[in-house]
Amino acid sequence: MKRLLPALPALVLAALLGACSSTPPLQFYTLGPLPPAPASTPVGTSVGLVVGPVNVxxxxxxxxxxxxxxxxxxxxxxxxWAAPLKTEIARRIATDLARRSSYARSVAWPQSSLADPALSVPIDVLRFEADGFERVTLEAVWTLRQAGRDIASRRFSATExxxxxxxxALASAHGRLVDALAAEIAAALP
Structure with missing residues (x-):
């Protein structure tokens, strides 16, 4: 018994390390690649647009x-998710709006380099969930603000x-829904 006592901490440590090595590794996902850019990209303006904050x-x-x-x-x-979902959604929508609208200076909040943007699009995600491995649903409310005034506000709801x-595939379906939200916002831009 006296010989086992000094070896006891090493045995406990070996057992703990063995248990840790059996857990599966973490897998990280993004919203997937951006869709191809539209065939004709509108000419950019010097007007800045900030997407966010996005609340989830x-x-x-x-x-x-x-x-x-x-x-x-x-x-x-x-x-x-590889990064906070609210950050990924804002970044993806800002990138998509820069590609599909004349607002080439679209950036995500809070990393905004625009001190005083002409337009902002805060988004509240109400629901963004998967029903089994069959479909993903996104429900969100977004508002288009210009100079502190709301000029458009809509409720978005779609299933992919x-x-x-x-x-x-689940993460990619989430990404396609965010792209559909970006398309709806782009259609409402002045």
Missing amino acids: PATIDRLLIVHLDGSRADVAEHHR TITAPTYE
Whole structure:
């Protein structure tokens, strides 16, 4: 017994390290590649547009969540967004608006380099979730502000089919919904 006592900490440490090595590695996802740029890109203006802030429910800001049935959800503990979802959404929409509208100076909030933008688009994401590996739904409210006044405000709601029962396909479906939201915002720009 006296010989085992000094070796006990090393045995406990070895057991803990063995248990840690059996957990699956974390997988990180983005909203996928941007869609191809439109065939004709409008001529840019010097007017600046800031997308954001984007607010999302705290439960989905970093984790991928798949709703299974009713009130039961699977939190995919080892499958996460590569960056906070609110940051990814703002960046993707700003990039898309710069490509599809005349607002070439579209940037994401809070990394905005524009001190006094002419337009801003705050977005509140109400729902951004997967129903199994079948479809993803995005519900959001966005407002177009010019010089501190609301000039347009809409509620966006759409569903996108997940093409395969994988987390990669689920993340891509999320990205396609954000692209659809960006298209709706672009259509409302003055």
